[in-house]
Amino acid sequence: MNAAGEAEHLVLLRDTLxxxxEKEMPRDLVGKWDKENIFPRDVHDKLAELGLTGLTVPEEFGGSGRDITATILVIEELCxxxxxVGCAYIQSSCYAGLNLSEVASDEQRAALLPRVASEGLMFAYGFTEPDVGADLASVRTSxxxxxxxxxxxGAKRFCSGAAISEYIYALVRTGPAEEKYRNLSLVLIPPDAPGVTLTPQDTMGLKGGGTFDVSFDDVRVPVSNVIGGEEGLGQGWAKLVGPGLDIEKIEVAAMALGIARGAVDDAWNYAQERVQFGKPIxxxxxxxxMLADVKTKFEACRLMTYNAAALVDAKEPAAAETAMAKLFVCDTARDIVLxxxxxxxxxxxxxxxxxxxxxxDILVMPILGGSSAIQRNNIANLLKLPR
Known part of the structure; x- marks a missing residue:
């Protein structure tokens, strides 16, 4: 391990990234992608060629096996x-790779996981609706x-990356609303299917993949597109809260960590180069x-993020720790950047x-993947604080 506690393969991965x-994502080009809201598909394809989208894919399907810590490291570096680039990587390795590996049918894994590993196939999450946010089990899309x-x-809102993804990974209601958690299913919906309409939302940040309102008007997909196959009908809630939501929390923490590191590095260098009254500031x-504070806060964020990832890799209970990491890192990273x-x-x-x-970009991090208020509720409940 190095001084930061990283295993040798992680050190090599970070150096490679x-x-x-520096070669494929120079600052001037990144600025162009942001200003013109461009998704650099060629860069995403090169990440797949390096095998990085296969870090969540079992070896039998062409990946390198599940390594959450390595995946989080890639997210941090790209972001x-x-x-x-970073958000598209998550849509491939996490939204597609992890969910397919954990909850898809054998046929779905065989058909799609090799494409995640070799092509960087992407999913867009279709969970939130115009009247449904944190209470996902109340979705109305039928x-x-x-x-x-x-x-x-029905309709979905804040569907990031829908236009660049092969499928929208949508939570839909497949039975009576009265049985709130028992009649939900996860379905793969091609964004170019007849009856699907994508309406772009003009967001402050997170440029590139785009964020969309999505409407479904008599959209037809085969029952085989239900995650888990026909047996997955009505099992959507269990499949959603299994691998997806806990790991999503540390994905978002890693995004915030990456943004914060970029800001700290730039401010650190600027303060040594900017001269006032004859001296560097x-x-x-x-x-x-201020520089000492942001360095210290960043180190605390790094430790919390990678500790949560290590627990997930070890298959230890980690729901509270991932919620803590999401809460602390996103809120603290916002303070660091400002x-x-x-x-x-x-x-x-x-x-x-x-x-x-x-x-x-940092301002949305305390909102993505469950707001800070929701995380505080989750932490109190998971630690069995009496109501």
Whole structure:
């Protein structure tokens, strides 16, 4: 292990990624992707060629086997430079790779997991609806069986990456709403299927893959598109809360960690280069204290994120720890980035510097994947605090 406690294969992976980022994701190009809301498909394809989208795919399907810590490391590194690339990687390795590995049918795994490993096939989550956020079991989008098909009607909101994904991984209601948790199913819906309409949302940050409102008007998909096959009908809730939500929390923490690291690195370098009153501003005590604070907070965030990932890798109970990591890292990373912007002064506010993008991207992190308020509720409940 190195001084940061990383195993040798993780050290090599981090070094490989940093070389890849400098070559394939230079700052000027990343700025263009952000300003023009471009998804760099060619960069995503190169990540797949390196085998990085196979870190959640079993070897029998062409991957390198499930390694959550390595996956989190890749997310951190990519997001330290570009959310356009980092979010797409999550849609492939996590949304597609992890869910298919854990809860899909044998036929679905055989058909799709090799494509995740070799092509970087992506899923977009279709969970949130116009009137449904944290209470996912109350989704209203319906899927009614007609023979060997499901007819889907309804709407989803904040469906990130829908236009660049092969499938929308949608939570739908396949039975009476009165039995809230027992009549839900997860269904793969192609975004280009007849009856699917994508309406882009103009968000402050997270440019590249895009975020969409999605409507389903008598959309027909085969019953075989139900996750788990026909036996998966009505089993959506158990499949959703199994591998997906706990790991999603540390995925989002890793995203925030990456953004924070980019901001800390830029502020650290800027403070040594920016000269005022004949000296670099890093010699000013107030600036030194801010730099010391963000470095310290970042280290705490790093330790919490990778501790949670290690617990998941070890198949230890980790629901509370992943919720704690999501809460602490996302809230703290926001504070880190805003402090780094303050260190850079007016230069941290203009689009010519990456700091302005870090600020826009970090502000959503305490909301994604379950808000900070929801995480506090989860932690109190998981630790059995009396109501």
């Amino acid at each position: 940093r070389r890849f980022i 330290s430079r570009s959310m356009a 899927a009614v069986r007609e023979g060997d098909e499901l007819v889907i009607n 890093c010699t000013i005590q107030s600036v030194r204290h 402090t780094c912007q303050q260190i850079m002064g007016a230069y941290g506010y203009v689009r010519d510097f990456d700091m302005e993008r870090y600020v826009r």
